[in-house]
Amino acid sequence: MKLVVQIPCLNEEQTLPAVLAGIPTSIEGIDEVEILVIDDGSSDRTAEIARDHGATVLHHAGRMGLAQSFRDGVDYALSHGADIVVNTDGDNQYPQDRIGDLVAPIVAGEADITIGDRQTHKIEHFSGFKKFMQRFGSWVVNQAAGTDLPDAASGFRAYSRLSLYRLNVVTQFSYTMETIIQAGNKRLSIASVPIDTNPKTRESRLFSNMFEHMAKSGGAILRSYFMFKPWGLFGLLGTIFAIGGAIPFLRYFVLWVNGTPGDHFQSLILGVLLLVGALLSVALGVISDLLKTNRVLHEHGLERMKTEQYGPIWGAASTRR
Numbered sequence: 157m158k159l160v161v162q163i164p165c166l167n168e169e170q171t172l173p174a175v176l177a178g179i180p181t182s183i184e185g186i187d188e189v190e191i192l193v194i195d196d197g198s199s200d201r202t203a204e205i206a207r208d209h210g211a212t213v214l215h216h217a218g219r220m221g222l223a224q225s226f227r228d229g230v231d232y233a234l235s236h237g238a239d240i241v242v243n244t245d246g247d248n249q250y251p252q253d254r255i256g257d258l259v260a261p262i263v264a265g266e267a268d269i270t271i272g273d274r275q276t277h278k279i280e281h282f283s284g285f286k287k288f289m290q291r292f293g294s295w296v297v298n299q300a301a302g303t304d305l306p307d308a309a310s311g312f313r314a315y316s317r318l319s320l321y322r323l324n325v326v327t328q329f330s331y332t333m334e335t336i337i338q339a340g341n342k343r344l345s346i347a348s349v350p351i352d353t354n355p356k357t358r359e360s361r362l363f364s365n366m367f368e369h370m371a372k373s374g375g376a377i378l379r380s381y382f383m384f385k386p387w388g389l390f391g392l393l394g395t396i397f398a399i400g401g402a403i404p405f406l407r408y409f410v411l412w413v414n415g416t417p418g419d420h421f422q423s424l425i426l427g428v429l430l431l432v433g434a435l436l437s438v439a440l441g442v443i444s445d446l447l448k449t450n451r452v453l454h455e456h457g458l459e460r461m462k463t464e465q466y467g468p469i470w471g472a473a474s475t476r477r
Contacts, residue, residue, distance in 0.1 A: 157185060159259060160238040162192040162229035163211075164222055168246035169200040175244065176209040178252030185263035186240075192232060193246075194225040202246070226331045230320055234466040242314045250312040254351050258314045267347035268319040269339055271305060272312030274353050293373060297333055300381040301340025305348055308336050309373075312351065318469050319344050321462045324455060327379070329372045337380040386448055390441030394434045401430030 161179055165172060172193075181189055193206035197219040206213050214228055226243065233241045240259050244250050250272060261267035276282055276290045290309060297308035309332055315323075323338050325331045339346055382389055404427035463469060 157239045157263065158188045158190065158237050159183065159186045159240045159242065159255075160190045160192055160229075160233035160236070161242045161244060161255065162194060162226075162233060163206075163244055163246050164194045164196060164225035164229065165198060165202045165206070165246035166196045166219065167198045167200045168202050169198075169205055171248040172202055172205050172246050173209070174248045175246055175252060176206070176211060178248075179244075180253060180256055183256040183259065186259065190233075190236070190238075192229055194229045196220055196222075196225050221328055223325055223327050223329060223331045227325055230315075234317065234320060234462070237467070239317050240314055241320060243311060245311055248354050249356070251351055251354060254312075254349070255314075257351075258312065258349050261347045261349075262314055262316045266345070268316045268344040269335075269346045270314045271307065271336075271346065271348050272310050272351040273305075273307040273348045274310050274312075275350055276307060279353060289370065293333075293370075296377055297336055300377055300385075301337045303336060303340045303346055305336065305346060307348070308333060321459050321466075321469050322455075324458060327376050329376055333373055333376050334380045337377065337384070341384040382444070383448065383451065386444030387441050390437045390444060394437035394441065397430050397434035397437055401427045401434060403427070404430070 163172070163175060168175075176191065179189070179191055183189065191206075191209070191211040193203070193211045193213050195203045195206070195213055195215045197216045203213045203215055212232075214232060216225070216228075220228075229243070230241060240262050242255055242258060244252060244255070254272065258270050258272055261270050276287055279287075282290070290307070294305060294308040298304055311332055313332075319339060322342055322344065323335050325334060327334045336346065404423035408423045408427075
């Protein structure tokens with residue numbers, strides 16, 4: 157069984173040596189460990205340091221972002237026979253010596269994806285507000301995915317070959333939320349492994365402040381959710397418009413029964429407009445549901461294409477238990 161540990165990096169020459177040195181070379185159930193560094197347009201010695209430590213380097217001429225780096229790393233890993241892919245960060249946030257624990261549920265056939273639970277309530281440099289938002293964000297993702305994960309934003313993860321064949325990252329920001337929502341709705345098994353993080357080395361480069369992170373993450377969560385459950389939005393809108401449209405008609409009817417309808421035709425106009433909104437919501441829901449069906453069929457085709465390109469989902473070394 158082959159494991160590829162991929163590390164997306166942008167100017168990580170200060171911390172990358174510690175990350176590379178901490179990755180175990182021998183893991184129970186794993187026959188081969190390959191380290192892959194995705195250099196996302198670094199201007200320092202990141203690529204040179206990675207090669208000096210024996211890592212394979214994929215280089216982006218310019219900055220393409222975390223999601224694209226993840227996609228490129230997965231493409232390389234699958235094309236080189238990876239049975240499991242671990243994603244860790246170049247800032248040495250995560251304890252690399254726990255990679256063996258992270259992949260163990262996948263090796264045992266008990267999970268398709270494992271996520272390192274940072275136990276954010278214990279992280280000292282997280283403010284109270286950030287800890288609250290981490291818990292709230294995980295709750296929102298769990299509602300969208302039908303999962304029960306304590307740390308949905310953690311980037312310390314392991315993916316089985318099967319899960320990578322079935323997941324398709326489309327976001328340009330961060331893949332972490334999207335892959336959980338996809339995995340949950342595709343009935344992939346996800347496990348959590350409690351970990352302790354290393355001391356903070358630098359500020360995040362994914363966003364300039366917490367509110368930007370919240371806005372981008374929220375957009376990614378909503379987009380991923382509506383890809384799988386479009387009626388969650390359009391059904392709610394249709395119901396609201398239908399109820400709102402019925403109230404003016406009911407008001408006019410009561411006035412008419414009492415013989416005092418007067419000049420309340422504006423109630424009828426408002427009711428008609430709201431009911432039209434309800435009909436449009438239902439129509440959009442039907443169209444979205446048809447698009448969802450088309451996307452599912454397309455993803456089945458993509459999975460078959462990956463099988464042809466990369467080989468069988470379950471190779472000789474990765475027999476499903």
